[in-house]
Each structure stands twice: as structure tokens, then as C-alpha cells.
Amino acid sequence: MEISGDEIADVVLRRFDAWESKRKPLKRTNGVREWVPLSGIVAQRQGSKSLTCLAIATGMKCLPQKSITRANGVVLHDWHAEILAIRSFNRFLLEECHALAVSQKKSSEYIRFRDGSERTESHFQPFALRDGINIHMYCSEAPCGDASMELTMASQEDSTPWAMPTATTPSSPPNQSQTPSPTTEPTSLHGRGYFSQLGVVRRKPSRPDAPPTLSKSCTDKIALKQSTSVLSSLTSLLISPHNIYLHSLVLPSSQLSPVAANRAFSPSGRLKPLSGRKWEGGYAFKPFRVISTEKEFEYSRRQTGVKELVSSNISSSWTHHGSETIIGGTLQGRKQFDIKGASRVCKRRMWKLALDVSVLASVPALERLLRVERYADVKGGGLLEGRRRVKEDVRGVLTGWMRNEGGEGFGIEGVER
Template sequence: MARGSGCRWLGLKDGQGKPLSTCVALATGMKCLPVDKVAKASGNVLHDWHAEVLAIRAFNRFLVDECADLAAKGMSGISDFLKWRGAHETEHLALQSAVKKQQTTSTVTERGRSPTSGTDEHEGRRTTDALSNLAYMDGQQPFEVRDDVKIYMYISEAPCGDASMELTMAAQEDATPWPIPVTEPPHESSDNHLTFHDTFLVHPPSAPKMLGRGHFDRLGIVRRKPARPDAPPTLSKSCSDKLALKQCTSLLSSLVSLLVHPGNAYLSTLVLPESQYVQSACERAFGAQGRLAPLTDPEVSSRWTGTGYAFVPFTVLPTSREFRYSRRSTAAGEELVPSNLSSLCTPWRQEMLINGVLQGRKQFDPKGASTVCRRSMWRLVAQVVVATAVATGSRRTEPLDRILEKRTYRQVKDANDLEGRKRVKVAVQDVLGGWVRNDGDENWSRDGSNLK
């Protein structure tokens, strides 16, 4: 783990306030994919591997791995983090107990010992039907995060973007806003997106401006990932902006939201070291009274009715605990060197990445695809759909089955089953303003081919 690279992890804590017991996703990283390489990614290369974003991607992979495990176990399966949707904790445990009793009775019968009566067989059938009916309450996601789970996130450095602007200003010898270099007058692009001249980013008059680290006088705005002035431009939004959006869409990605209901998948608390915590910046970036205040208007939230989504602001808390390899932990005279290495770890898997792919692989080699890249996630979600249909006896699986029929990733993202989530995203992006989509990596199929 490189010094100064940053560390982000997501952990779980139960609803009774017991000490944090399980770290379910950990990540380090500090780079992202230039916009001119996005179209080459083909679902195999990560667009953004800043530690916060990579930790959230790892968390989503952890959830799908848990879904796969639950589906393999069947309707009586147990997980510390997920449950079949619609199962109340007490009811679910009682039904599981009944299923185990049924399984014990069946085992005894197979050994040649007769059951005491025919009641057990009928009771077992009723129990299995009851468990099956717990899933797909409304024909949608089969799983949900357990009621007694809360999600916490520790970040070793203030998230880039709006939540860290005061810290960025304080670190400069000259706090004068950095200019945006432009080599020639901007012109309108055919698709109304950003246009590029040499290595510099310019904007058509009708396109929203998305700044990087400079222009300190402008606070509360959407920013792209910060980089050196001579670095290739990117359209990856800052970690502050992505975390702000997650307060409405939950931590679930679009694909995972097809499997897991978002209701209890929101971040409860964000923890920052005291040295990285600026209260006014955090309240402005994330708080209900900051730039997201319009989302508290009932007229806005009423448009989300029935989607399962809501504006759920997380609490931001400071801590005296520093990450062992943070910039503040550097020994006197020790030089900090930027690292292109990133890593992720969950209870199910761990990876080392360089340039958004597995270490040791060329950047656009399909064999270098991470387990958290778009293509890998689509493949696993599709496998879980099939396993879930088997576990539930193919009961009401049509909404999930539809994702198996899509030819391209773009078709999945445009599916009606994600319409509610898209409405929420658009509403939040409109409130934040200046959100430019990082398009170009959607026309590929699950099997690895690129389609036009």
C-alpha cells in the first residue's frame, strides 16, 4: 500500500450501535481514465479508480457475491448482510428453522426410519411455498440489505472536489484560481458535448463548464477529477459529486439495483480524519442545507414515489485516527511519490490494479478486466438472475429475465426497469448543475464483442 495513495473502506455496523465488526470493502487509488480512452475501455477498463469510487465498486461486487451465495443456498439461505426481500427478520428466522426441521426429517426418512406422520411432508411444502413468496414482493428486486445493518465509510483524505476546496486553497502558496488553458476559440460540437483541441479541454457556449481543481472562488459546483494542467482531460466527476449523488441513488450501481432493493443500502456515516474535515465544506457539499437543499422540497421528492429511492443525507464525523500511510504519517525527510497502483479487497476477493486493469496486463487486454469492471459485473449479475430463478422456482422473475435479453450494455442502462433510478439521477444532476456525462463505453456485449 503506497504512502499517500489514500485509503477508503466501507464497513457495517448493526442497528443496536455495537462496535464495527466487519470491513466489507477496502480500496486505495488516485487516478482515472482520460476521456479519449473511454471508448476503448469496452467495459473492461475502469473509468475511475480514486479510492472512494473503487471502494464503492468493491462494495457492489461484495453484494452481488452475497446474492450469488444466497441464491445457491436457496430460499432458506442465511447472510449477515442480505436477506430475501420481504422477509421480516423474525419471520425469516422462523421459516428457516422450519426448513431445517424439514430437512432433518427428510434425512431421517432416507435412512429408513419412518416419519411420525404425514403432517411433516405437508408442513414442509407449506414452508417452502411461504419462503418462495417472500421474494419479489412487487415483482422487482429479490434481495435487500438486512434491517439491522448500517453502512459506514472511512476516508483517509478529504474527497476531491467541493468537500476539499478549502483544504486545497490552504495548501497553495498562491491561492489565485488556476486558469483553464484554451488553445483556440471554442466551437459547438455536433453532439453538444465537450470538444478537444490539443490536450486542453474547452467548452461550447451551450455546454456546462466542469472545472477541475482551480477557480477557488467558485464553490458548490460540480467538478471533474483534479489533475496536473498538462494531463489528458477527463470527464470523471469528483468524488465529492459522486458521493453527493449516492445520497439519492444509494450505494448500489445500476446493475446491482436490479438485484438488491436500495431502501437500506444508503451510507449512514462518512468518517474523515480531523485534519481533513472542514465542517462548512462538508455541509455545503453533502448537507441538506447546502447545494442539495432543493432536494428537500416535497414537490421534488414526490416524483420519486414508488422508486424505492429518497434523499438520505449521511452524517459526516471527524476522527483523530489517521490512516497509517497517509500524507500526515510521512517521516521527516521522506519524499512522497505518486503511485499508479490501486487495490481492492472484500471478504470474497482481492486485486491489484494499474491503469484500471489487473496488474501485469496491458490496459485494453480483455484478460486484464477487474472483477469490478462493467463487463464482469454484468456477467455475474446475469448468473445470479439464473440462480435466483432456480432458487425461487422461477416465480415472478420476468423483470430480471429481461436483462438477459439485452445485447449491449447501453440497452441494459436504458431499460425500463431502471427508469426510476434514472429519474432520481437526472433530478440530482439538475440540482447540482454542470454535470457532463462521460459517454462512449456502452456498445459492447456481455460475451466480449463490441457492437455498433
């Protein structure tokens, strides 16, 4: 039974409405109001219109490339709402695995243990999402990157396409306020620059005077999830990816360009070479449907009757297992890069939770991998080889994907799960 975009959006918006006011954008007394993107993950029982919001998040910032080496698994690299919602959903799944392993039951409402007969050398995970569940995603704004370029062009005072330069310097990406450098390559573009170039990988947009980032756009990261599933690397060590792909992406009708969505996400667009593709380990290219909603988020960029709109510098995440507010990739009230400010969804705490689950679930191979000294050793481990192959194949199609490398030499010490 197909569910409508309005029904999916409504579940997320009602959950956000229940948040405390201190976690929402400000309505200032001088008439200025803040705006922020909102994203959420919703579960639907197949054959039913029963919907449950499992994770939601707000946010619109990411870490500059120069600060990646200082993050040490404590500071988030990217807390745009879409990415933070997916990370929060992964935290929710790990918490479900932990609770199931503690209870020693065979299944919970969402997660089940896999039988030994289901598990193979390449498809080894001890847990799986229960059958008959569709996963939907709602976004209050068009994801930054290729899926929003028609909207970006329409908002320009002068929509004349920029002349394309010839090569690039990755450490110094161009910005819109500067004359394009002759060393700029069209396959790796900065933010919304050169908006006439379509179907290419883009980095997160930022102010012209902001330090550059190599964090890929939300469009590109969500497109990748159509092949890797919505699971992160750590979560994919514990949960089978085979039935945990997005079924729908919901955008407000004001933010949905069918042409852009088709180009960015569909098997008839830039991802055409992946159509019908399957890999070992339960991975496959599974495109989602993109549908619209007429519902608008109260704190979107389209607020009416407002004197002035400014972006919010806080972001928040929520799941049934907990919530938190984040500033600068760190828990609100803590210094950036301080281990005491580690978010529940940061790499180090997610790693610790995954290790605890592997011990409780008695999976020695996973425990050995997760007890290594460095996070880089986890990511480079043999059990993630299949997932790495999927990512390499997709990146080969999404040309211009520049790795945001560095800062993976940290250990698991200093944090609780």
C-alpha cells in the same frame, strides 16, 4: 447507538494493515515514499458497536475521456479509492446474493430474499439488505471536488480568486497552468481550477499536462449516492435500495472542513432542493452525517519525516470474497484494454455475475433484461427507469454535470463472473 469516527476508521486501517506488502505503496531506500488515498465500507449492527469492514480500496487515477470508447466494460473508468471501494462493496453484495441463491436459504448475514408481498412493479428487486444494518464510509483524504476546496485554497501560495471566464469547451477543459479560455463556463470546471467557485460540479483533478477526463469528482459522485443509494445500476436490479444508504462519512480531522462538507453534502447546502424528497422504488434523499477521526493513514499525504512524497500508481481492492491489484484500470500484469485484464469490479464481469444471480434466483424479467446484446441496452432498460429518474433529478440540482458518455456498446462475452 452512534459509533465514533475513530472506531470506524480503526476497522478499515486494521484491515489494510493485514494486506501483503506488495499491494501497499513503496518505501524506497533513497528516502522517497509513495502515498495513496484509502477508502473503506463498514457495516454496523444498529444498537451495537460491532463493526465489520466489508470492502476497502486504494487508488487515485481515472481513465482519460479519449480512452472511454476503448474500455469496453473491461477497463475501469474511475479507480479513485472512494469509487473503487463503492464498486468493491457492490461486488461483495452481488457475491452475497449469488451465495444465497445457491444455498436457497432465506437470508445470509447481510442479504435476504424479499417476500412476494414486498415487491411491486416499481420496487421489484428480489433481494434486500437485512434490516438493522448501518453502512459507514471512511476516506483517508477529503474527497476530490467541492468537499476539498477550502483545503485546496489553504494550500495555495497565492489564494487570490481567479477571475471567471464566460463559456466552456467540454472537450478541452482548462487547467491551472494556462490562462483561462474565454469559452469556459463556471458550471463545469476542471479539477481544482478556479478554486474560488464553490458548490459546483467538478471533474477529477489531474496534472496540467495530462489528457482531460470527464469523470466527475468523488464529492459529486458520493453526493449522488445520497439519493440513488450506494448500489450501482446492475446491483440495483437485484437489491432494493430502500435501506442501503450511507449513514456516516468519516474523514481525518486534518481533511475535514465543516463548511465545505456542509455545502457539498447536507440538505442545507447545494442539495437543499432535495430535502425530504422521495421517489418510487424505495429511493429517497438520505443525507449522511460527516464526522472526523484523529487517526491518520500510514500512507497519506501527511507522512512526517519523509524526504520526498510521490503518488503511487497502483491501486488495490479487497472484500471477503477476494482481492486484486490494479494499474491503469486493469489487473496488474495485464495489458490495458486486454479482456484478460478485466477486474472483478469492471462492468462486464459485474454484468455477468448479475445475470448468473438472476438465473439462480429464478427472476425471468431480470434475466431477459440482462441477456441483451449490449450494455447500453441494460442501462436503457425499463427496469432502470426509476433509478434514471432519480439521477436526472439530482443532476438537475447539481448543475453542470456533463455525462461521460461512450463505450457502452460492448457485450457480456469473453469473461467469467
